[in-house]
Amino acid sequence: MSAWWVVLRKELLDAFRDRRMVIVALVVMPLAVPLILAGMSSLGTKRQVEKLERTLDLPVIGAEHAPNLMAWLEAQDVRGVAPPADPDRAVRSQELEVVLRIDATFGDDWRAGRPARLELIYDSSRPLQSGATIARIRGLLEAYDSQVGTLRLIARGIHPAVVQPLLVGSRDVATPESRFDLAQQMLPYLLLLLAFIGGMQLAIDATAGERERQSLEPLLATPATRAAIISGKILATAAFTLLSVLVTLVMYRLAFALVPAERVDMSLAVPVDALGLLLLVILPVVLLGATVLTALAAFARSHREAQGYLPLLIFLPMLPTLYLMVSPVKTQAWMLAVPFLGQNQLILRILRREPIGLAEWAISLGSGFMLVAIVWLLAARLYHREQLAASG
């Protein structure tokens, strides 16, 4: 038996006997991640459905000037209600999403065939909260406008097509899978974060913990080389993390089965046959995390010192997500070689069911494993330093 294999087996046995570590890595994290996302998504989906379907109460100023318009809106499930005293303030303070104001001259203008004046009062800085309602009202008003306009033209013996030089049709090529909601945008980040630092507890326990408990010196007095020892510890951390990621993905899959996705024609779940691909994309990140954590923790004198690195490590996988938020560009080949950024892109594409070419796989996995190898060699070299064991 190779020494690294002996170390790997012992570290896993040790880890699985640590009930707290097992519960956090294999129960709490895998449950928390999908439940948070599923909750977000379910809430979002429900609100969207409600907004589109329920009767809308629309505060109208001067409703008495346009009884026909009001009757037509009523037929479209929009009910006019009494306006607030100060509409601008009510909208700005989010009491109301939108207010319609009908001009006092509306009736005269209408009968004279002049453009009759309407005004929508809304706050464009809150597109998430009130965007759908505003779009709904605006769409209805435009429909009424074109309906009456067409009738007027026909009444004057003009073909409506005369004033319609363009006919713009639209065809949305988005597939159900590519139409994401916010919750699913979070998935790549959470997966990468879990892959990167999910093995933290084990890595710290196997290195800083080993020093703290004073079991490192006898270990280094065995014939096992230091490179083999640290490799066993890195691989144990990686194996444990991979298991945690896998359980999380399965839980995520189960959680999204509960979302009424068919109501908004979006497939939110991770396809079962994509689980393997996701794990393959994530594998270099798992190994990188295990190596970096082990290397860092090997030089910390205690659990506490090793945990001090945590905020920094949480920040790393966040960078590409932030970058993509600010600059949502098309995938370029070089991006696939950037750790986290590349994996983030590939995870999104797998979820969108877009094909990934062989060359793209090669770039992502090749650069990922190369980085792992470099950090690994560095960690093994550092582990040879004398101060490591002699600090006790």
Added chain:
Amino acid sequence: MIEVHSLHKSFPSRSGAIVAVDGVSFVARDGEITGLLGPNGAGKTTTLRMLYTLMQPDAGRVLVDGRDPAADAGDVRRRLGVLPDARGLYKRLTARENIVYFGRLHGLDAAVMAARIERLAAALGMQDFMDRRTEGFSQGQRTKTAIARALVHDPRNVLLDEPTNGLDVMTTRGLRQFLRELRAEGRCVLLSSHIMQEVAALCDRIVVIAQGHVVAQGTPDELRTRTGESNLEDAFVKLIGSEEGLFA
């Protein structure tokens, strides 16, 4: 057999290098118990650490059974059973699992290891707690487990750094008896201690170290003759030049 030829080791520090070991030479023979005696901070642990290849000497040479750790550290480590000063166990593993882990790292196969663990358990009186997790072990149980772990590969040479530290009287007696058995089996036993009674009771040869130097070596009788003191304790104090660190 362990031969040590003018070992030197110093550590960097902010106020310049601290010389821990400064020209230590001695021989520990097979079938004998050799004691490194010196006050705390004399350089005993550092000397032992260079023997079991945890540290590289700045100068000088170590030979274990005639082999140089600088040439093949793995081979030398296989010939050594080491009980370091730091002797932590894995608390979520049982005593047996702790020992088996080290046996595997020494490349032992399961059958050989099982037989050897039985022998060690009997010799050290470990049968009662062999399959219990080591969390909550007494100091004596921990030391016994650490010794069994160090000797699972049946090494010819046994290094022990302050082996009786923190043990009660009965456990100390049992451990001394066990070390005499190792000697009777023809092994080379080298232990360090700052307690003169211990060294006097156990060792065939004594190497007295103070401030990184060997100040005297020989059998207890030789040391008594050399200092002209009939009491070994007085002889040690005379050799070391002060009583500092001896009664800690």
